[in-house]
Amino acid sequence: MPEFLNPILGTIHGFGAELLGATLWTVVWTVIKIVILLAPVLFMVTYITLAERKIIGFMQVRYGPNRVGFWGILQPLADAAKLLFKELLLPEKADKVIFLLAPALTLVPALIAWAVIPFAPGLVLADINIGILYILAISSLGVYGIIMAGWGSNNRFSFLGGLRSAAQMVSYEVSMGFTLIPVVLLSGSLNLTDVVNAQKSVWFVVPLLPMFVIYFISVVAETNRSPFDLPEAEAELVAGFITEYSAMSSGLFFMGEYANMILVSFLGSILFLGGWLPPAEFLSFIPGIIWLGIKAGLLLFVFLWIRATFPRYRYDQLMRLGWKVFLPISLLWIFITGLGVLLFGKA
Amino acid sequence: MAADLVFYFFSVIVVGAALGVIVSRNQVHSVLFLILAFFNTAGLFVLLQAEFLAALLVIVYMGAVAVLFLFVVMMLDVDFEELRRGAMQHLPMGIAVGAVLLVEFIFILNGVHVDGPAQAAGVPVTNTMAIGQLMYTRFLFPFEIASLILLVALIGAVVLTLRKRKGVKRQDISSQIARTREEAVKLVQVASGEGAKP
Numbered sequence: 001m002p003e004f005l006n007p008i009l010g011t012i013h014g015f016g017a018e019l020l021g022a023t024l025w026t027v028v029w030t031v032i033k034i035v036i037l038l039a040p041v042l043f044m045v046t047y048i049t050l051a052e053r054k055i056i057g058f059m060q061v062r063y064g065p066n067r068v069g070f071w072g073i074l075q076p077l078a079d080a081a082k083l084l085f086k087e088l089l090l091p092e093k094a095d096k097v098i099f100l101l102a103p104a105l106t107l108v109p110a111l112i113a114w115a116v117i118p119f120a121p122g123l124v125l126a127d128i129n130i131g132i133l134y135i136l137a138i139s140s141l142g143v144y145g146i147i148m149a150g151w152g153s154n155n156r157f158s159f160l161g162g163l164r165s166a167a168q169m170v171s172y173e174v175s176m177g178f179t180l181i182p183v184v185l186l187s188g189s190l191n192l193t194d195v196v197n198a199q200k201s202v203w204f205v206v207p208l209l210p211m212f213v214i215y216f217i218s219v220v221a222e223t224n225r226s227p228f229d230l231p232e233a234e235a236e237l238v239a240g241f242i243t244e245y246s247a248m249s250s251g252l253f254f255m256g257e258y259a260n261m262i263l264v265s266f267l268g269s270i271l272f273l274g275g276w277l278p279p280a281e282f283l284s285f286i287p288g289i290i291w292l293g294i295k296a297g298l299l300l301f302v303f304l305w306i307r308a309t310f311p312r313y314r315y316d317q318l319m320r321l322g323w324k325v326f327l328p329i330s331l332l333w334i335f336i337t338g339l340g341v342l343l344f345g346k347a
Numbered sequence: 348m349a350a351d352l353v354f355y356f357f358s359v360i361v362v363g364a365a366l367g368v369i370v371s372r373n374q375v376h377s378v379l380f381l382i383l384a385f386f387n388t389a390g391l392f393v394l395l396q397a398e399f400l401a402a403l404l405v406i407v408y409m410g411a412v413a414v415l416f417l418f419v420v421m422m423l424d425v426d427f428e429e430l431r432r433g434a435m436q437h438l439p440m441g442i443a444v445g446a447v448l449l450v451e452f453i454f455i456l457n458g459v460h461v462d463g464p465a466q467a468a469g470v471p472v473t474n475t476m477a478i479g480q481l482m483y484t485r486f487l488f489p490f491e492i493a494s495l496i497l498l499v500a501l502i503g504a505v506v507l508t509l510r511k512r513k514g515v516k517r518q519d520i521s522s523q524i525a526r527t528r529e530e531a532v533k534l535v536q537v538a539s540g541e542g543a544k545p
Contacts, residue, residue, distance in 0.1 A: 023349060098375075098379070129475065130399060130402050130475060133403075136402070136410075137389075137401075137402045137410070138405075140406055140409060140410025140411070143410075144382065147418075147421075148379070166417070170414055317518065
């Protein structure tokens with residue numbers, strides 16, 4: 001955090017504590033910090049939709065949206081307005097409570113996981129000692145929104161989409177979890193700030209390149225993105241678990257998907273690409289948060305690039321890749337990393 | 348004071364959700380209530396500063412076990428009304444088991460003093476570290492036994508379900524790659540009006 005902000009923050013702190021009392025002020029201050037964290041996240045979520053359409057348009061030699069505002073810059077706002085004013089349809093035989101709870105349960109885990117992401121030294125909402133475990137725990141909750149949506153819709157296409165997604169997310173969470181263990185072994189900490197600090201000499205992507213590749217493919221599968229977007233494979237399942245959703249309730253699913261995508265890109269940059277650390281020492285005059293943004297942006301671009309390039313996997317191929325290819329490789333790499341740490345010491 | 352409020356918040360939800368598990372008529376709702384109870388129990392763990400246990404509870408029980416529960420309950424069409432019909436006959440048995448558990452809990456609560464977080468011992472270790480150190484030194488043997496039992500269960504599940512069926516099309520990637528042009532494609536000269544002959 002820049003030094004010049006400290007006196008200003010101190011003044012605000014003192015004023016607030018005097019006005020509301022210490023306990024209540026802590027609550028209010030935390031809420032303010034959460035808002036400051038989530039506003040840019042939601043901004044990124046809205047604008048990644050435009051970036052996606054523009055980039056895929058570019059790759060397919062089209063223009064992409066270019067009517068609303070200059071260069072289509074207001075397109076996400078138009079989309080949001082459209083979704084908000086559309087009618088919310090409730091299927092007659094749906095389980096109403098579960099049907100309406102599901103979109104919220106998809107979006108909320110994608111947002112609360114941001115609490116432990118360090119953007120720069122000290123710039124983190126909750127600097128907890130089990131950051132990596134927290135991320136794993138929260139990301140394992142995302143599956144409930146989808147499986148509840150599938151079941152609550154009372155529609156066979158939705159149900160099949162939900163079940164597929166549950167199996168897919170559980171499978172790829174295993175391989176994603178295993179790719180994080182070598183990182184923890186090398187850094188000797190579950191705290192994300194410590195993980196970044198441990199990469200000062202060399203980014204973990206160098207010793208752990210296969211793990212980085214597996215991590216990235218696994219999170220593409222976890223976020224249900226193409227080429228693993230089986231839960232919503234249009235050709236066989238209409239739109240999967242989103243079939244019965246309309247207006248903002250389906251919008252929430254998409255927001256959850258994009259928020260997750262941005263989250264795992266930031267996480268991948270922190271775990272493997274050195275987080276806020278600059279690639280070379282003489283570049284350290286550029287603030288760390290910008291470096292983190294650039295790295296995460298690159299990963300996000302790969303997400304979109306993959307979507308424009310690859311055909312969709314078949315379901316059995318997806319399962320084979322997760323269990324029979326990624327799992328043995330990552331287990332082996334845990335062993336190799338452990339051996340390396342034993343022989344040569346930590347990073 | 349604030350911690351007390353949070354404690355009651357979590358516990359009320361845990362108890363309510365646990366009641367929901369046994370009284371709700373829809374079995375999927377039961378499982379979802381169970382998951383709610385798990386999540387709030389994890390909240391109670393955090394309140395005890397046992398954040399490692401909380402994370403494990405969420406990852407293992409909510410992320411894996413309960414998802415599979417939900418999977419099975421949604422897929423199988425179990426008629427729970429049928430199962431529940433004779434429940435009143437078993438009430439004395441249930442009360443007896445509950446009473447035994449209650450007595451055990453009271454004994455444990457009287458015997459063990461909760462000393463608060465690990466930091467109270469004056470050693471600056473996080474509880475993740477403390478658990479790891481104990482598990483791989485003092486409790487290494489029970490830990491290995493437990494993992495062996497899990498391994499046996501794992502292999503058992505594979506052995507029980509693995510069967511070779513005939514007529515199932517499987518993708519064998521090595522044989523796909525090993526295919527040559529000669530064995531896959533046959534060029535024939537087709538005379539016009541006659542069609543290809545096998």
